[in-house]
Amino acid sequence: MTLLKLLFIRHAQSVGNQQKRMQGQREFELTDEGRRQAEKLAQRLLAEAWRPSCVYSSPLKRTVQTTEILLAHFLAEPLPAMVSDLVDGEVDSPLEVLATNPSPAIAVEYADELKEFQNGIFAGLTWAEARERYPDLCHQLESSSDWIQIPGAESLQEARSRARQFVHRIIDRHADGEQLWIVTHSWILQHLIAELMGCDRSWRIHARNTAIFEFWVDRSRWQRTDQNRFNTDLWQIRRFNDYHHLL
Known part of the structure; x- marks a missing residue:
């Protein structure tokens, strides 16, 4: 069965996180530790062949930087080992440069709905x-x-409304078989997940930096109102607040 796969990702550690600031929509860069966290997650996703067809990211700097580090690992793929025979020592470029092949572009969209709480x-x-x-x-x-x-x-209702708007947009826009990354922030992530799961409440989630939340949904049956709404083969939580790549 082919499903639409959604991977929600909290950004890596920022200077604001390190200093225990209420960042809101202020701009903070990643710390050196944050960059290492994003690198570890990128290596994990690459090893799992979790290649996105489209990426959505908050436009705030700490999230953009996380997204850029993750994507950098998917922009080049190794050529077969026989490449060394083809160059035969006649090319000046080092082999690690020659042994890369640009992959198809991955669409990236920066979405204001994914910004952190406006505090x-x-x-x-x-x-x-x-x-x-x-x-x-x-x-x-x-x-x-x-x-x-x-x-x-912003009010809680305003935050929940923009979460609803984003979830509806990606469900309407994408089809079964696609894989999406959604790179965002801890506070709004709670409302995004509640909206996706159809909860009439938002629940506290202590999301770690670079934690991943993976959902698989049957897009073709999303609007059904029959018993398939209770068919757990069609709506799957595959990972929830998973950060074992940091351990």
Whole structure:
């Protein structure tokens, strides 16, 4: 059975992660450790032959850099060993350069729906900095489990709506047999997964940097309302918060 395969990926460690900042939609680059994390994931996906037909990525820098590192490993494939016989020592280029063959281009689309939570006045701050600047608001947040709107931030409904918009778009656009990478952020990832799974609630997921969440869906039956909605052969969770490439 041929299915549409979706691989959701959280970006690698950023400077903001390292400094424990509430990054929101502020721009932070990957740390050296983050680059190593992305390299490890790229090697894993390459070894698994998990080649995407299309990649969707948040346009924020930490996610773009993760996407670029992952894709770099899929831009060239080794030629057969006999290449050394063909060059016969008459070409100046080193063999490691000659033994690469450009692969078909992989389409990449940067989607605003995949951006991290727009967290308003907290963007880029540590919690200690936020408590110093906004002590009353932080006290409210620490004292209640109910949602309290942060000035300048998007609402939960707005975040869930953009997650819904993205999931509907990829389901409408792609077909069984395709493989997609969706490179995004930990907070919005929770809403994306809830939307894909048809949950009327969003659930807390402690996604690790470069963790992968792999879903297989039968696109041809996606709109069915009969008992096939409960047929688990058609809707499969293959991996969930899997980061064993870092261990």
